[in-house]
Amino acid sequence: MDSVPKKRKSVSRRAFIQSVSGGAVGAGVVSRLLGKEPRPRPTGPGELEVFEKKRISFTVNGRKVILDAEPRETLLQVLRERLRLTGAKRVCNRGECGGCTVLLNGRTVYACHLLAVQADGADVLTVEGLASGDKLHPVQQAFIDKDGYQCGFCTPGFLLASVGLLAKNKQPTFDEIRAGLAGNICRCGNYQKIYAAVGAAAEVLRRG
Numbered sequence: 001m002d003s004v005p006k007k008r009k010s011v012s013r014r015a016f017i018q019s020v021s022g023g024a025v026g027a028g029v030v031s032r033l034l035g036k037e038p039r040p041r042p043t044g045p046g047e048l049e050v051f052e053k054k055r056i057s058f059t060v061n062g063r064k065v066i067l068d069a070e071p072r073e074t075l076l077q078v079l080r081e082r083l084r085l086t087g088a089k090r091v092c093n094r095g096e097c098g099g100c101t102v103l104l105n106g107r108t109v110y111a112c113h114l115l116a117v118q119a120d121g122a123d124v125l126t127v128e129g130l131a132s133g134d135k136l137h138p139v140q141q142a143f144i145d146k147d148g149y150q151c152g153f154c155t156p157g158f159l160l161a162s163v164g165l166l167a168k169n170k171q172p173t174f175d176e177i178r179a180g181l182a183g184n185i186c187r188c189g190n191y192q193k194i195y196a197a198v199g200a201a202a203e204v205l206r207r208g
């Protein structure tokens with residue numbers, strides 16, 4: 001008597017691998033195999049929501065912000081795209097140029113290289129928060145007085161890096177200014193005037 005092939009209830013190995021390699025469909029099969037249905041995403045047919053959002057809160061330029069951030073979102077994305085604070089620039093987006101420099105709890109950081117969730121509970125200062133009303137910060141004023149910019153694209157990053165530097169070192173030498181700003185690139189090559197501006201700002205800040 002011919003044996004009747006048994007019907008297989010489980011997903012075959014081949015079907016499993018084909019499904020998994022099928023991206024979103026594969027993820028759906030995996031979820032079913034694990035006994036979990038994928039959570040539907042309201043937009044984007046055929047897509048699955050991959051990242052859970054995390055509620056975070058931090059202070060930006062003295063104002064408290066509460067938002068739901070994806071774990072993959074950088075602080076720079078949140079500042080520019082969600083809070084519309086576009087002073088910090090997205091240039092290299094990989095921690096090389098300093099265009100996105102902000103202060104986090106007084107420390108100079110690349111906002112493109114920091115996840116937004118890492119800023120949870122922190123105090124963030126961007127170039128938009130440097131001036132007090134109509135009164136420019138002494139570093140801003142010194143950049144104007146000493147022509148510390150040409151196209152100005154790198155300027156917000158240099159301003160924040162300079163403020164961070166002068167908070168740590170109130171009387172930097174020329175070499176210390178150069179070393180302190182080494183993480184920022186000016187494509188216009190305006191370095192000498194930038195260093196002069198930082199030296200002038202240091203003097204103003206020391207006088208109080």
Ligand code: FES
Nearest residue numbers: 091093096098112
């Ligand atoms: S944009 Fe962040 S370091 Fe270049």
Ligand code: FES
Nearest residue numbers: 150151186187188
């Ligand atoms: S002033 Fe143009 S990049 Fe620095």
